[in-house]
Amino acid sequence: xxxxxxxxxxxxxxxxxxxxxxxxxxxxxxxxxxxxxxxxxxxxxxxxxxxxxxxxxxxxxxxxxxxxxxxxxxxxxxxxxxxxxxxxxxxxxxxxxxxxxxxxxxxxxxxxxxxxxxxxxxxxxxxxxxxxxxxxxxxxxxxxxxxxxxxxxxxxxxxxxxxxxxxxxxxxxxxxxxxxxxxxxxxxxxxxxxxxxxxxxxxxxxxxxxxxxxxxxxxxxxxxxxxxxxxxxxxxxxxxxxxxxxxxxxxxxxxxxxxxxxxxxxxxxxxxxxxxxxxxxxx
Amino acid sequence: xxxxxxxxxxxxxxxxxxxxxxxxxxxxxxxxxxxxxxxxxxxxxxxxxxxxxxxxxxxxxxxxxxxxxxxxxxxxxxxxxxxxxxxxxxxxxxxxxxxxxxxxxxxxxxxxxxxxxxxxxxxxxxxxxxxxxxxxxxxxxxxxxxxxxxxxxxxxxxxxxxxxxxxxxxxxxxxxxxxxxxxxxxxxxxxxxxxxxxxxxxxxxxxxxxxxxxxxxxxxxxxxxxxxxxxxxxxxxxxxxxxxxxxxxxxxxxxxxxxxxxxxxxxxxxxxxxxxxxxxxxx
Numbered sequence: 300x301x302x303x304x305x306x307x308x309x310x311x312x313x314x315x316x317x318x319x320x321x322x323x324x325x326x327x328x329x330x331x332x333x334x335x336x337x338x339x340x341x342x343x344x345x346x347x348x349x350x351x352x353x354x355x356x357x358x359x360x361x362x363x364x365x366x367x368x369x370x371x372x373x374x375x376x377x378x379x380x381x382x383x384x385x386x387x388x389x390x391x392x393x394x395x396x397x398x399x400x401x402x403x404x405x406x407x408x409x410x411x412x413x414x415x416x417x418x419x420x421x422x423x424x425x426x427x428x429x430x431x432x433x434x435x436x437x438x439x440x441x442x443x444x445x446x447x448x449x450x451x452x453x454x455x456x457x458x459x460x461x462x463x464x465x466x467x468x469x470x471x472x473x474x475x476x477x478x479x480x481x482x483x484x485x486x487x488x489x490x491x492x493x494x495x496x497x498x499x500x501x502x503x504x505x506x507x508x509x510x511x512x513x514x515x516x517x518x519x520x521x522x523x524x525x526x527x528x529x530x531x532x533x534x535x536x537x538x539x540x541x542x543x544x545x546x547x548x549x550x551x552x553x554x555x556x557x558x559x560x561x562x563x564x565x566x567x568x569x570x571x572x573x574x575x576x577x578x579x580x581x582x
Numbered sequence: 583x584x585x586x587x588x589x590x591x592x593x594x595x596x597x598x599x600x601x602x603x604x605x606x607x608x609x610x611x612x613x614x615x616x617x618x619x620x621x622x623x624x625x626x627x628x629x630x631x632x633x634x635x636x637x638x639x640x641x642x643x644x645x646x647x648x649x650x651x652x653x654x655x656x657x658x659x660x661x662x663x664x665x666x667x668x669x670x671x672x673x674x675x676x677x678x679x680x681x682x683x684x685x686x687x688x689x690x691x692x693x694x695x696x697x698x699x700x701x702x703x704x705x706x707x708x709x710x711x712x713x714x715x716x717x718x719x720x721x722x723x724x725x726x727x728x729x730x731x732x733x734x735x736x737x738x739x740x741x742x743x744x745x746x747x748x749x750x751x752x753x754x755x756x757x758x759x760x761x762x763x764x765x766x767x768x769x770x771x772x773x774x775x776x777x778x779x780x781x782x783x784x785x786x787x788x789x790x791x792x793x794x795x796x797x798x799x800x801x802x803x804x805x806x807x808x809x810x811x812x813x814x815x816x817x818x819x820x821x822x823x824x825x826x827x828x829x830x831x832x833x834x835x836x837x838x839x840x841x842x843x844x845x846x847x848x849x850x851x852x853x854x855x856x857x858x859x860x861x862x863x864x865x
Contacts, residue, residue: 310749318603403693403741404711410686428687436747458686464719466593 300382302389306397306437309390313351313439321348325440325467327431330354331371331485332380335475339444342472344385351438352381353390355397360426371485390438397433406432408455411549415451415542415562416573427452428459435465443467448474448482450560450575454547474574476502482574489570497534498572501565504529505576508543508561512578517555519543530565539564539571546577557581583665585672589680589720592673596634596722604631608723608750610714613637614654614768615663618758622727625755627668634721635664636673638680643709654768673721680716689715691738694832698734698825698845699856710735711742718748726750731757731765733843733858737830757857759785765857772853780817781855784848787812788859791826791844795861800838802826813848822847822854829860840864 303309313323324343328336336352343350354377361367374391381389408424411417417424435443443460445453457469475483480502481495490498508526516522526541545552546560562575586592596606607626611619619635626633637660644650657674664672691707694700700707718726728736740752758766763785764778773781791809799805809824828835829843845858 306747310747314749317600320601320603401693402745403691403738404745405690405692407688407690408686409688410684433747436749439749455686462685462687464589464593464716466597466719466722 300378300386300389302378302391304390304392304396306392309388310437310439313349313388313437316349317439322442323347323438323440324350325434325438325443326350326352326386327434327443327445328352328354329356329370329485330377331373331488332377333475333483333485335446335448335483337380337384338475339446339472340381340384340386342470343442343444346442346470347440349387350385351388351390351440352386353392353434353438354381355390355392355430355434357397357426357430358394359398359429360423362420362423365420371488388438390434397430402429405429408459411451411455411458411547414544414549414551415540416449416564417451419539424452424455428455431456432463435460435467440467442470444470444472446474447471447577448484448574450546450562450577451549454549457547482572484572486570486572490567491569494535494567494570497536498567500533501530501536501563501572501574503533505561505563505574509576509578512555512559512561512580519552519555522555522561526561526563530563534565534567536565536567536572539566555580583661583669583672585661585674587673587675587679589675592671593720593722596632596671596720599632600722605725606630606721606723607633608717608721608726609633609635609669610717610726610728611635611637612639612653612768613660614656614771615660616758616766616768618729618731618766620663620667621758622729622755623664623667623669625753626725626727629725629753630723632670633668634671634673634723635669636675636717636721637664638673638675638713638717640680640709640713641677642681642712643706645703645706648703654771671721673717680713685712688712691742694734694738694741694830697827697832697834698823699732699847700734702822707735707738711738714739715746718743718750723750725753727753727755729757730754730860731767731857733829733845733860734832737832740830765855767855769853769855773850774852777818777850777853780819781850783816784813784819784846784855784857786816788844788846788857792859792861795838795842795844795863802835802838805838805844809844809846813846817848817850819848819850819855822849838863 324347326339479499481499504526541563558579564573607630609622762782764782787809824846841862847856
């Protein structure tokens with residue numbers, strides 16, 4: 300596995316690979332890899348000649364009161380995991396390498412943002428599309444892989460890549476879960492033992508909502524109530540939101556129909572967990 | 583010469599070319615080609631395997647009171663000129679193809695914009711960087727060619743391409759002039775016979791300013807006065823601005839030093855003409 304820290308070096312290397320006809324699959328991460336990331340790597344290695352992973356905790360997608368400094372990092376472990384799982388090229392730049400000075404252009408997300416996590420994380424998705432634009436230009440992938448756990452991120456990425464005509468297929472990969480159903484996340488390490496026991500109830504609540512929709516409940520408010528009640532009754536976490544929206548447009552719904560997402564964020568003492576289920580009623 | 587109107591078709595074609603190791607030179611234009619554009623084509627054909635030209639009058643870089651509808655268009659003539667001058671691939675999309683719906687992301691220029699033409703053309707460069715981002719993703723060039731006549735555009739393009747790490751070399755090409763010194767421009771066709779006679783005095787004024795700087799005048803205000811007086815005394819045009827700035831940062835200067843630009847815009851009855859000279863005192 301090749302490891303690069305300088306933009307110029309990896310661009311030169313990958314340009315050469317592309318000229319030689321190699322296809323590139325890209326898995327952007329903030330490191331602290333878990334099976335969720337590795338499921339993206341698995342898909343990327345199966346579908347491309349070269350798999351490129353970036354590990355970069357992107358400061359501009361964290362708000363002032365968020366956990367940028369505290370976000371878990373373990374590069375030596377990540378490096379080994381990446382290599383063992385078939386990553387060919389690892390990109391691990393410094394903040395100074397990625398943001399040497401204030402940029403001439405600012406990218407602002409205008410749609411799909413004022414719902415779910417975007418409601419409280421002001422500017423978060425501006426930081427996400429900016430770093431992805433840079434990383435896409437640096438790694439020049441044919442395909443890029445994103446977990447559907449962060450469904451809003453996926454919806455925005457798919458949208459802005461289409462709008463700006465990036466020559467990249469954006470591929471969404473199913474959320475990987477612990478045996479008890481809890482969605483894998485780097486932030487799970489923040490949970491206390493008690494919280495870790497309760498956390499799988501978030502997914503159970505979403506499944507209860509999904510089942511109700513499949514059984515014909517088409518009032519979004521009723522689903523929100525069902526899911527919220529389950530979370531409140533079975534965890535000590537505080538609900539940030541439970542929402543039912545069209546997917547991937549993330550528009551509110553009068554009645555549930557078509558492709559929809561039921562999504563939630565729950566705040567525990569030191570960790571904010573997100574999860575969702577996506578269902579397609581038009582099928 | 584191949585002509586494409588659909589994004590998907592040209593992306594597929596050029597992806598295949600790149601996989602086969604071909605280098606791509608890109609010349610973005612709004613059509614109504616003149617020798618200025620053809621000098622960019624000449625450089626592109628000399629330096630790349632394939633030369634791609636786009637012809638697209640980009641609505642989002644025109645202000646509400648500007649000349650989008652009136653901007654001159656002659657595709658049949660342009661097509662022939664492009665082919666005769668060695669363009670291999672011509673991209674000529676409709677407005678609907680480029681902007682099928684309101685975009686999820688908005689790109690805003692934050693620096694190098696509130697001077698020169700950017701002072702009065704609010705939002706102009708936002709439209710320029712947006713369309714170029716799309717066109718760069720569509721044509722995937724190794725090198726892109728821009729005339730130095732629009733020096734502010736060149737400075738902003740060079741800056742945003744570096745900030746967002748596009749894998750593209752941005753190449754500035756000297757302004758092409760009529761025999762009497764007038765910078766070639768599609769908008770010269772708007773000039774009356776009398777205005778056409780006076781217009782070369784704009785370049786004479788800039789040369790007078792350049793000569794004064796080379797002779798040791800280092801006060802920007804004095805150069806602005808010299809250039810403005812010459813334009814006022816020799817043309818019926820109204821001066822929009824005469825400015826002396828650092829280049830390519832476009833910052834105001836206390837004293838003239840380093841690499842600088844002397845630039846002007848002059849409004850005639852139906853045409854606004856721009857021109858500039860760039861000098862490097864550090865050489």
